[in-house]
Amino acid sequence: MDKSLLRQQVLESLAQDLLQTEQAALAAHETATHEENIAENKYDTLGLEAAYLATGQARRVTAIRQAITHWRQFHPRPYDARQGIQLGALVCLADADGALQHVFLGPAGGSMKLLCGGQPVQVISSEAPLGRALLGKCEGDEVLVQVGSGQMGYEVVGVA
Structure with a gap:
């Protein structure tokens, strides 16, 4: 993508x-x-x-x-594994059931769903709960996000 x-x-x-x-x-x-x-x-x-x-x-x-x-x-930079996920990262997440989700971390104001290469991509900001949780993470890391009274867990499968 x-x-x-x-x-x-x-x-x-x-x-x-x-x-x-x-x-x-x-x-x-x-x-x-x-x-x-x-x-x-x-x-x-x-x-x-x-x-x-x-x-x-x-x-x-x-x-x-x-x-x-x-x-x-905003001009997204290539992913730098030493810094982990930063603004501009395109992240592939897997939930507990193995379902994949693509997330593009951008500046505020762009929360939306897009299609890129036939794949749905959720655009979020670093202000969003998932965006905050992703910052600094790397491939293979687990990300937990508070959803209501429970938590959703994701594994970072890939980052570009």
Whole structure:
């Protein structure tokens, strides 16, 4: 799997999310400011609700733009076994049943699932519980992640 290709797919997905979120923010803003939505009494809250929605969408637009900036500046480096898993690592994990999962550790804001070479790849940040648990690990190491009241265990099968 090509990490540069994965990075490009993340950027394309974020660009799509940005476009959709900007359109949603604009629609919510137009609804909030439309003259027909001026409150006529204290129970008429459509304009107020649309204003809250527009504010939330605007914050989401800002977050996606920041994520795009982080991902544009991010250039994954080759895996260095002396340092263990670091940001930019493409990791293959096996769970207790032997099922394989591919994880790409990237900067914040890119949490998503992608397909690369026909294989599903989960993109996570080092802020995610699994991302934090992977940092510094090497092939053959076991990784434990708290999930609710239990723990999930994985073995690091491969790192690129």
